[in-house]
Amino acid sequence: MLAGCTPWPPEFAARYRAAGYWTGETMDAFLRDRARRFAERTAVVGGTQRWTYADLDARADRAAAGLARLGVAPGDRVVVQLPNVPEVFEVVFGLFRLGALPVYALPAHRRSEVAHLCAATDAAALVVAGVHAGFDYRELAAQVRAETGGPARVVVAGGTGDDGDSGDTVDSGAPAERDGFTSLAQVRRLGEGQAPPATAADPADVAFLQLSGGTTGLPKLIPRTHDDYLYSVRASAEICGLTPDTVYLSALPIVHNFPMSSPGFLGVFHAGGTVVLAPDPSPATCLGLIEAHRVTDAAVVPPVALLWLDAVAGGAHADRDLSSLRVLQVGGAKFGAEAARRVPAVLGCALQQVFGMAEGLVNYTRPEDPDETVFTTQGRPISADDEIRVVGPDGAEVPEGEAGELLTRGPYTIRGYYNAPEHNALAFTPDGFYRTGDLVRRTPTGHLVVEGRAKDQINRGGEKVAPEEVENHLLAHPGVHDAAVVAVPDPYLGERACAYVVPRGTPPGRGELLAFLRGRGLAAYKIPDRVEFVAAFPATGVGKTSRRDLREALRAAHARPAPAPGGAGG
Numbered sequence: 235m236l237a238g239c240t241p242w243p244p245e246f247a248a249r250y251r252a253a254g255y256w257t258g259e260t261m262d263a264f265l266r267d268r269a270r271r272f273a274e275r276t277a278v279v280g281g282t283q284r285w286t287y288a289d290l291d292a293r294a295d296r297a298a299a300g301l302a303r304l305g306v307a308p309g310d311r312v313v314v315q316l317p318n319v320p321e322v323f324e325v326v327f328g329l330f331r332l333g334a335l336p337v338y339a340l341p342a343h344r345r346s347e348v349a350h351l352c353a354a355t356d357a358a359a360l361v362v363a364g365v366h367a368g369f370d371y372r373e374l375a376a377q378v379r380a381e382t383g384g385p386a387r388v389v390v391a392g393g394t395g396d397d398g399d400s401g402d403t404v405d406s407g408a409p410a411e412r413d414g415f416t417s418l419a420q421v422r423r424l425g426e427g428q429a430p431p432a433t434a435a436d437p438a439d440v441a442f443l444q445l446s447g448g449t450t451g452l453p454k455l456i457p458r459t460h461d462d463y464l465y466s467v468r469a470s471a472e473i474c475g476l477t478p479d480t481v482y483l484s485a486l487p488i489v490h491n492f493p494m495s496s497p498g499f500l501g502v503f504h505a506g507g508t509v510v511l512a513p514d515p516s517p518a519t520c521l522g523l524i525e526a527h528r529v530t531d532a533a534v535v536p537p538v539a540l541l542w543l544d545a546v547a548g549g550a551h552a553d554r555d556l557s558s559l560r561v562l563q564v565g566g567a568k569f570g571a572e573a574a575r576r577v578p579a580v581l582g583c584a585l586q587q588v589f590g591m592a593e594g595l596v597n598y599t600r601p602e603d604p605d606e607t608v609f610t611t612q613g614r615p616i617s618a619d620d621e622i623r624v625v626g627p628d629g630a631e632v633p634e635g636e637a638g639e640l641l642t643r644g645p646y647t648i649r650g651y652y653n654a655p656e657h658n659a660l661a662f663t664p665d666g667f668y669r670t671g672d673l674v675r676r677t678p679t680g681h682l683v684v685e686g687r688a689k690d691q692i693n694r695g696g697e698k699v700a701p702e703e704v705e706n707h708l709l710a711h712p713g714v715h716d717a718a719v720v721a722v723p724d725p726y727l728g729e730r731a732c733a734y735v736v737p738r739g740t741p742p743g744r745g746e747l748l749a750f751l752r753g754r755g756l757a758a759y760k761i762p763d764r765v766e767f768v769a770a771f772p773a774t775g776v777g778k779t780s781r782r783d784l785r786e787a788l789r790a791a792h793a794r795p796a797p798a799p800g801g802a803g804g
């Protein structure tokens with residue numbers, strides 16, 4: 235296994251194989267097999283492009299061969315930061331074909347996160363868009379290289395105009411002239427007519443690294459194996475009832491774990507269906523795509539669901555023909571029962587709640603569940619072998635029906651983060667259960683209701699923010715003596731972030747402080763929504779000050795009604 239990763243104990247691995255969960259298929263073999271079965275069916279629609287399974291397979295061949303000629307080798311880590319364009323699939327499956335490991339960055343990530351990902355994985359290459367949504371990712375890549383001294387290669391994916399790819403959504407500008415920069419078009423030319431390298435990937439080994447929302451100063455990396463991930467994909471596709479007629483819309487960044495595997499694009503490919511990529515989650519874009527492509531399944535986070543509901547109920551999009559929509563999946567953050575009930579009433583489709591984590595465990599409400607279960611729970615685990623413990627602060631299981639922290643272990647839940655022994659000692663029990671940090675209650679049917687959180691994290695409408703990470707950036711400002719970042723309730727996003735700052739001398743201006751954070755290359759969703767200056771922090775009891783107690787005390791001391799909603803969806 236990749237160095238720095240924690241394998242399942244042999245007896246568990248043997249059990250998961252014997253049960254038929256781990257089948258020994260690699261991500262690359264998965265695509266080959268699907269391309270054989272569904273060759274001429276449409277796999278991907280994005281912008282003006284439409285690729286069949288055979289197209290995707292041929293593109294993966296060329297990308298693999300081209301990347302190999304560029305010097306990317308089996309086992310190399312390659313950071314992939316691409317928006318919702320079809321090239322994501324070409325690059326990612328090209329890397330799988332080559333035996334290299336994608337490391338997924340979100341389009342929202344900036345210098346701080348991308349530099350960390352590149353350094354933490356010793357990445358051999360970085361794949362970025364050109365200019366997308368007004369942001370120049372080539373500039374970001376150049377800054378990351380200047381800062382970290384790596385990665386050696388940058389591939390700029392998107393239309394260079396040679397074959398019209400995504401020219402309408404991604405502009406990579408003039409052919410990259412910078413040293414070490416290569417356009418994806420050039421990679422394709424390098425790979426043209428070459429045999430793709432023979433893959434030697436071990437299905438029990440790590441296929442890619444996914445980013446955790448995190449609770450600490452730096453985001454943690456999640457190693458997922460071919461065996462474990464593809465099990466979750468196949469089982470998810472079955473639970474969600476996907477077929478070759480499925481037309482799936484992802485309104486989320488496609489490299490997020492939810493639209494990747496729950497059942498996500500991989501589940502759709504498993505079933506032979508079609509993935510439609512939404513460039514943004516707005517009702518105007520997405521309801522239009524649903525109508526135009528007769529979308530059957532869509533996946534969103536709660537704030538996006540609320541926007542769609544309001545757009546349709548409010549009449550702005552009441553004339554849209556959404557009759558093809560079979561199910562709206564909502565997950566990533568708690569979706570309240572009242573909003574949940576509006577989904578079938580307003581959109582005329584079924585709701586499925588999804589409570590998952592990139593670390594593994596995914597819970598779904600099932601199509602056959604009673605309405606009340608679908609409206610009021612976050613689903614039940616995929617697998618009969620997902621082991622669930624709901625424990626109190628003492629670590630002992632709480633009585634059935636009471637809330638406690640969710641611990642889990644199973645055939646697709648990791649046993650450790652990448653290269654993080656100290657953090658792993660806290661995040662996992664000695665017998666290998668992942669401490670999710672989620673407070674849940676279990677119903678008699680085994681469904682889980684998310685009641686709150688025991689971990690230091692802000693869930694900003696499905697985008698996870700680790701307070702400590704933001705605090706560390708604030709503390710770097712000379713005018714900041716101390717800082718604590720706290721979740722405040724918000725009607726649309728569920729939570730927003732408020733930074734409490736004890737200034738050093740004259741307080742810096744709020745705007746200046748936020749500009750300072752942006753200047754440090756932090757993703758926009760991590761920039762606090764509010765800044766409050768306070769003279770001192772409340773004392774949180776004797777002895778060592780716990781940051782968590784401090785954040786709790788600030789939350790209690792400053793609790794006030796949330797401001798009126800506005801600008802939601804960010």
Ligand code: AMP
Pocket residue numbers: 445446447448491564565566567568569587588589590591592593612670672684693698
């Ligand atoms: P991550 O570990 O960064 O992949 O984020 C996963 C976390 O998102 C979970 O541990 C939960 O805290 C949160 N989450 C995901 N889906 C839901 C949901 N349906 N309801 C409540 N919280 C959720």
Ligand code: DBH
Pocket residue numbers: 491492495496565566567588589590591592593596696
């Ligand atoms: O929030 C998540 O990380 C998430 C939500 C739903 C997830 O990873 C998933 C489904 O697989």
